[in-house]
Amino acid sequence: MRDFLVGCFVLAGLAAVAYLSFQVGGLSWKGPGGLGLVANFDEIGGLKPRAQVVIAGVKVGQVRSITLDRDYRARVDLDVDAGLKLPVDTTASIMTSGLLGDRYVSLQLGGEQEMLKPGDKITFTESAVVLERVLGKLVYSGGSGGKTDSKEAQ
Amino acid sequence: MTAVVQDLGWLAVRFVVDLGRLATFGAQIVRAAFLPPVRVRLFVAELFKLGVLSLVIISVCGLAVGMVLSLQGYNTLVRFGAEQSLGAVVGLSLVRELGPVLTALLATGRAGSATTAEIGTMVATEQLDALRMMSVDPVDLVVTPRAVAMLSVMPLLSALFIVCGLFGGYLVGVGLMGVDPGAYMSSLRSAVDFRDDIVGSFLKAIVFGALVGLIATYRGFTATPTSAGVGSATTSTVVVASVTILIFDYFITALWGV
Numbered sequence: 001m002r003d004f005l006v007g008c009f010v011l012a013g014l015a016a017v018a019y020l021s022f023q024v025g026g027l028s029w030k031g032p033g034g035l036g037l038v039a040n041f042d043e044i045g046g047l048k049p050r051a052q053v054v055i056a057g058v059k060v061g062q063v064r065s066i067t068l069d070r071d072y073r074a075r076v077d078l079d080v081d082a083g084l085k086l087p088v089d090t091t092a093s094i095m096t097s098g099l100l101g102d103r104y105v106s107l108q109l110g111g112e113q114e115m116l117k118p119g120d121k122i123t124f125t126e127s128a129v130v131l132e133r134v135l136g137k138l139v140y141s142g143g144s145g146g147k148t149d150s151k152e153a154q
Numbered sequence: 155m156t157a158v159v160q161d162l163g164w165l166a167v168r169f170v171v172d173l174g175r176l177a178t179f180g181a182q183i184v185r186a187a188f189l190p191p192v193r194v195r196l197f198v199a200e201l202f203k204l205g206v207l208s209l210v211i212i213s214v215c216g217l218a219v220g221m222v223l224s225l226q227g228y229n230t231l232v233r234f235g236a237e238q239s240l241g242a243v244v245g246l247s248l249v250r251e252l253g254p255v256l257t258a259l260l261a262t263g264r265a266g267s268a269t270t271a272e273i274g275t276m277v278a279t280e281q282l283d284a285l286r287m288m289s290v291d292p293v294d295l296v297v298t299p300r301a302v303a304m305l306s307v308m309p310l311l312s313a314l315f316i317v318c319g320l321f322g323g324y325l326v327g328v329g330l331m332g333v334d335p336g337a338y339m340s341s342l343r344s345a346v347d348f349r350d351d352i353v354g355s356f357l358k359a360i361v362f363g364a365l366v367g368l369i370a371t372y373r374g375f376t377a378t379p380t381s382a383g384v385g386s387a388t389t390s391t392v393v394v395a396s397v398t399i400l401i402f403d404y405f406i407t408a409l410w411g412v
Contacts, residue, residue, distance in 0.1 A: 002198075003198060005202060006198055006201045006202050009202075009205045009206045009310070010201070012310075012314060013205075013310025013311070013314055016314045016316070016317040017309065019313075019317060020249070020316060021348060023343075024245065024343060024352070025347065025351065025352035050347070
């Protein structure tokens, strides 16, 4: 009886570990396999690895890594579900959920017949909107009262 | 003035000597754990005492902590209109901190003190001396199964605590406060990462298990062989182990966390 209870305890504990790892922690057998795509941006504005990649608001993958490219642009490696067929003129843009929320990558599909292959580069990209810059522009244009600001004239 | 400095020096020397003895004791346990004979029956008996008997307190506390966390979190988040991320708040607090730390503290109170009292009583009634007379190493026969059982029980208890807590949080958040079940689960899943959070959580639980096992058996083994000595050894186990757990928690978080 005692051994049976110990066995039950160990099984329950292992089940809890498995639940936490696979259901909550998001560990999967598949690994990072999928459609690996590359996109270069001028400004990523706080995008982080493991950020979501979405199409029409539905999560289809995540950002694998972010590095600086040779031409000093941000090179973002994306992991997208392998089953997806994306045209070569797909646009990748960095969006923000809400006003100050997390950054994510949104893909807008193009109309070409040819499809992106694993490792391909997404040519059309749209950089992140940095809120401080937008506010800065707003302040400058508002402060000058419609007239040309001296700083902008220079 | 000189006396104060002398006392301080004596305390420092005693602390270092105690630490050294603890390390030697730990090394003896590790050696006994890996060398034959493997004492499976004793190990299972300890799993029952440390694990199954702690199950009730662990699951009840996990449930209560999860429920109260959800309630407090909801009342704060709703001010910012962010009650959709309740799952992330409950999940991250439970997995990263509360699960391993509270489990270790509860297990210290429930199982660690019992282990110290048991070994201390054996010392007081000269049972360990009797074992030595028969040339049986008490570290091998009495101490090692208990320390190893504590080490292996802690991650399992911690996982059960977290699952109970998540269930309690879900119950209050979704059932009582009316958060959308889908939003609760999806914010929980997207917030908790496997490497950063789950692995870190189990690492903490394993380290705490080793610490509690080591301290509890050491205090029992070195208890003064009187009734009062066993009592003070038990108290000392709970105090020392709790403080050690909290200190180690800080450093594991600082070294592992992002």
